[in-house]
Amino acid sequence: MNSIERSVAKAVFTLADPALVPVLVARLGAELAPALRAMASVPTVLADAARASGDAALQAAIEARESGETGGRRDDRPRPTTAPPLPMPAFVGSERSGAAERPVDRAARGDLATDEVDALSNLDDPHVDAALFAGSLLPDAERARLLAGVRRDGTRGRVAEPLIALLWGAELGRCAAWLAAGITSGDPEVARVVVNRLPLRTEAGRLRVIVGVWTRHGVDEARRVLAEADFPADVREPIEDAFARGDGLSLLRARLAAEEDPERVAAFLCEAAREGEDGGQRGRVDAILADGGGMPWAELIRSHRAAALPLVLHDRLAEAPDCPHELLIAMLAGGLAARSREERPWLHEALAAGRLSGADLLRHAHPAPVVLSVLADTDARTSPRWWASGAPRAEAKALVEEFLGADVEAWIVAMRLFPEFTGTIPELLATARAVAGDPAGSARSASPTG
Numbered sequence: 001m002n003s004i005e006r007s008v009a010k011a012v013f014t015l016a017d018p019a020l021v022p023v024l025v026a027r028l029g030a031e032l033a034p035a036l037r038a039m040a041s042v043p044t045v046l047a048d049a050a051r052a053s054g055d056a057a058l059q060a061a062i063e064a065r066e067s068g069e070t071g072g073r074r075d076d077r078p079r080p081t082t083a084p085p086l087p088m089p090a091f092v093g094s095e096r097s098g099a100a101e102r103p104v105d106r107a108a109r110g111d112l113a114t115d116e117v118d119a120l121s122n123l124d125d126p127h128v129d130a131a132l133f134a135g136s137l138l139p140d141a142e143r144a145r146l147l148a149g150v151r152r153d154g155t156r157g158r159v160a161e162p163l164i165a166l167l168w169g170a171e172l173g174r175c176a177a178w179l180a181a182g183i184t185s186g187d188p189e190v191a192r193v194v195v196n197r198l199p200l201r202t203e204a205g206r207l208r209v210i211v212g213v214w215t216r217h218g219v220d221e222a223r224r225v226l227a228e229a230d231f232p233a234d235v236r237e238p239i240e241d242a243f244a245r246g247d248g249l250s251l252l253r254a255r256l257a258a259e260e261d262p263e264r265v266a267a268f269l270c271e272a273a274r275e276g277e278d279g280g281q282r283g284r285v286d287a288i289l290a291d292g293g294g295m296p297w298a299e300l301i302r303s304h305r306a307a308a309l310p311l312v313l314h315d316r317l318a319e320a321p322d323c324p325h326e327l328l329i330a331m332l333a334g335g336l337a338a339r340s341r342e343e344r345p346w347l348h349e350a351l352a353a354g355r356l357s358g359a360d361l362l363r364h365a366h367p368a369p370v371v372l373s374v375l376a377d378t379d380a381r382t383s384p385r386w387w388a389s390g391a392p393r394a395e396a397k398a399l400v401e402e403f404l405g406a407d408v409e410a411w412i413v414a415m416r417l418f419p420e421f422t423g424t425i426p427e428l429l430a431t432a433r434a435v436a437g438d439p440a441g442s443a444r445s446a447s448p449t450g
Helices: 005-014 021-038 045-052 056-066 100-107 114-121 127-136 138-145 163-171 171-178 188-197 203-217 217-228 233-241 246-260 261-272 280-290 297-306 313-320 323-334 344-352 358-363 369-373 393-403 408-420 423-436 439-444
Strands: none
Touching: 005 021, 005 045, 005 393, 005 408, 021 045, 021 056, 021 408, 045 056, 045 114, 045 171, 045 261, 056 246, 100 127, 114 127, 127 138, 127 163, 127 344, 171 188, 171 280, 188 203, 188 217, 203 217, 203 233, 203 246, 203 280, 217 233, 233 246, 261 280, 261 297, 280 313, 297 323, 313 323, 313 344, 323 358, 358 369, 358 423, 369 408, 369 423, 408 423, 423 439
């Protein structure tokens, strides 16, 4: 005997007109029993209908739930967490005393409101700035400002010793992304930390460091940074040659511009991975971002419209916080594999941050059973409770009203189609209506919906 999936049961009996529920329960009978046992919670209208159905299997499932003998899953999904702050170096506050120490102590806290962080930043105190930088509350733009030596009053100077000491001493895995913001800072001491601690993997990243320092502090400081850098010979030698020329800085800027050309970067990303290349196309994205570069989104979108991006590249791009909506929708349209959250973290992150909505998932993603497990909160990888948009209840109700309405046969067909259906949920609903015998539904099912 076939059985109804728990995600299907939860969705259907949440969305269906309550007047239809007893009829649907009576028609499905024992097919619903496994879902009743497995669901973490049963809609009241479904539980009442199951008790009143007279079906022994359904009544036994309800009795088992009430006695605690269910197979419902434990809700052990990972929750979003806030990264712990960096350990504070010993110098922070160690040379301060009395009332002057209080802002440093406050800056080291992890529970400050945005206006409190802003007020502390306005102090332009080097020790306070370092304490804020070590925490998890400072926006990326503020980190870049501090690494560039720009004060809140608009003046600019060398980055103060407390922050430099923090950059040298902090655990690299925790601060590597923040250090990347210092690649173009132009501050000589920040640049020294960068070339000593970051494994700059692209020519553009290496040039950014040198060009930034040369622009702000002259060729001698740039030469000092290069002396500490572990650059390949084919990168180091042209830089050293440029140091000896009057137009050397212009030459390096031109080389950097060529390396950053959006069409060139997009073509590089889309090229097939070379034999033995570390990380392949994912690794190329990682290297560009880690070295202070960005993704050429307009060119990548044009490339995808002409021919689908390689899946491994597209998957990595979808993880980027600034990935365009069009590319995220294309990922949904490409299909969601029934795999662990760790293999598709981009989906959870995009939904949680609001880059995708539950309605996007409902209309564009497939296969239907995987999508429904996510929407119905029976998927162990994410939950509508954590999404910026929440569950798309209004959109879902509108879809079922459009395609199924009060047609009991169409509801039954839809529930039985779900386990093997490879299309989207709108396509499934259109198919169910067509199979149930509605001519209008048959016409709609001839082309994808959404």
